[in-house]
Amino acid sequence: MGNKIYSPHLSTARDARAIRTREALRAAMLELLESKPLEQISIRDIVAAAGIGYTTFFRHHPTKEALLDELAAEEIRRLVDLTLPVMDAGSEMAASIAVCAYVDERRALWTTLLTGGAAAALREEFLRIAQDLATVRSQPGDWPPVEVATRLLVGGTIELLAWWLRQPEPLPGSEIARIHHDIVILPVLRGRASVGRLAPPAIEVAAKKRGRR
Template sequence: MVSEASATDARQVRTRAKLLRAMLTLLEQGPFDGITVRALATEAGIGYATFFRHYPSKEALLDDLAAGEIAGLLGEAMPLFSAENTGRACVALFEFISRRKALWRALLTGGAAPLLREQFVGQARRLAARFATPDTATCPIDLRFTFATSATIEIIGWWLRQPEELPKETIAGILDRLVITPTVAER
């Protein structure tokens, strides 16, 4: 027999998943600023008031969507990162984004870029804190991570806006040369 609490939890998980999918669908159709809570509820197949049981605002829903994507991206790329071979992590990053291109294009070009940037930089700063050591470098690690993350977002956005797609390996090499290698060399 399923307990009432686990049935409620399962229902909450399903509703949140529907809302995340609805946000993605609507971002692919138009800019974030044009999305309403009513449209999200309709797209998700839930009641308007139900939306607010899960999220206080559409921005909170977008934040949840972005956080999940960025965690997935970092989770896939960071284990491959090493100072000796930064290129592998860069290729993994663009492979991840390539598999979710519609979502990342919507996040970066549909009016959600500032929130995505904030979420990405926040996660990168938390990651930097794990690597923090008494640093004698001329540039603090927190600033290096913030700069590298912001530049990475700009390069991803540029790549996604190109009419003809550059190969993942090419754009990964550009990211590595312009951002990652100089950032790592600062250590």
């Protein structure tokens, strides 16, 4: 009997190839954004940097903006993964420092994400992920409502970072981290602590009535 040659399932091979192609496209976009703004990057630039064919690009993304949206979602997931363990440890200041350090290291990309066409997509993805996490971690009767607290934190974070990245002579990341901690995070946390994380009685009664309907 002849030796059998192992051949992966065709769909598995295609899936692996598709993953490699998408990773190459993301890496190419990141590399190009380090040297020029999105408006000056063409799809031909991207595929040349990725080492793939022009038509292959459109099997994965309809436009370069769609590729940027995917990058935005990935960046938010990485940022959340980076800061969540620190927040869980009870060190909000360390979380603020981690956020600013990460964005500063990838300043060219985040400048494009927050001040260009991907800003809305990034905000929505950040809000979606944060909302999902907050809902899982919430307790009955939390006050202010989890959705409100999350929107305040996400909105404040995005606006502060966007302002920072637009400055011709930006402040050091350590100073932005202090602003983020003192103005964005602490007011929300103090608001929750001041009412013992519980809604005022009138709100609780109304919520219970709605639940019985």
